[in-house]
Amino acid sequence: MWVQRVIELTGWEPLGISVDWAAIEGQLGVPLPADYKELYEAFGGGVFSDSVYFLARDEGVSFDFLTQWRVALSVDQDGKYGDVSAVDPYVIYAPGGKGLVEWGATEWADQYCWLIDAALPGEYPILARSDDGGPWDRYDMSTSEFLYRVLADADFQPFGIAQYDLGMTFEPGSGAPFDGQPV
Numbered sequence: 001m002w003v004q005r006v007i008e009l010t011g012w013e014p015l016g017i018s019v020d021w022a023a024i025e026g027q028l029g030v031p032l033p034a035d036y037k038e039l040y041e042a043f044g045g046g047v048f049s050d051s052v053y054f055l056a057r058d059e060g061v062s063f064d065f066l067t068q069w070r071v072a073l074s075v076d077q078d079g080k081y082g083d084v085s086a087v088d089p090y091v092i093y094a095p096g097g098k099g100l101v102e103w104g105a106t107e108w109a110d111q112y113c114w115l116i117d118a119a120l121p122g123e124y125p126i127l128a129r130s131d132d133g134g135p136w137d138r139y140d141m142s143t144s145e146f147l148y149r150v151l152a153d154a155d156f157q158p159f160g161i162a163q164y165d166l167g168m169t170f171e172p173g174s175g176a177p178f179d180g181q182p183v
Contacts, residue, residue: 002144003038003039003042006042006147007042009148009151009152011168012042014041014042014043015042017041017042019037028066028116029118030121031121031122033142036144039147044173045064045172046063046172047173048147049168050167050169051108052106053107054104069092072092073093100114100115101113108130110129111129112127113126113127113128114126124142125138125139126138126143152168
């Protein structure tokens, strides 16, 4: 339902991208949210309303969530940067563990992540943090509902962008849709 609302909101013609989810989920060690997969298959990676970045699988690294996740994980685990995580008080998800995987952001540096716990596959609360680096806000809703509310609900604060009248558009990311194979 929420995926369809995002499609209607943007006037987007779904791409019907074919993805090898087993290979992607195999790298993470957990299944991804079903509605995220629907969003990706309809849109691919790109930018909503010139300001909300949706990470998916894309030939360019800018919108490729697995590439972004791998980089964040390596930095998070690298002791030369200290022992404080960039997503403190959380850590970046490592296969088999519990932590954050970013799936979206804004041009203002807001971050949208899933809190993934390998022991609880199928539960994907969203943690979001505004650009000020303040505390994380938890949302027990689907990825597509969160995205819809960010785009269309002016009262969805501090993340709603509807009050800025940026238009309800989608622009594909840095390359053609990725074929679903791991990088």
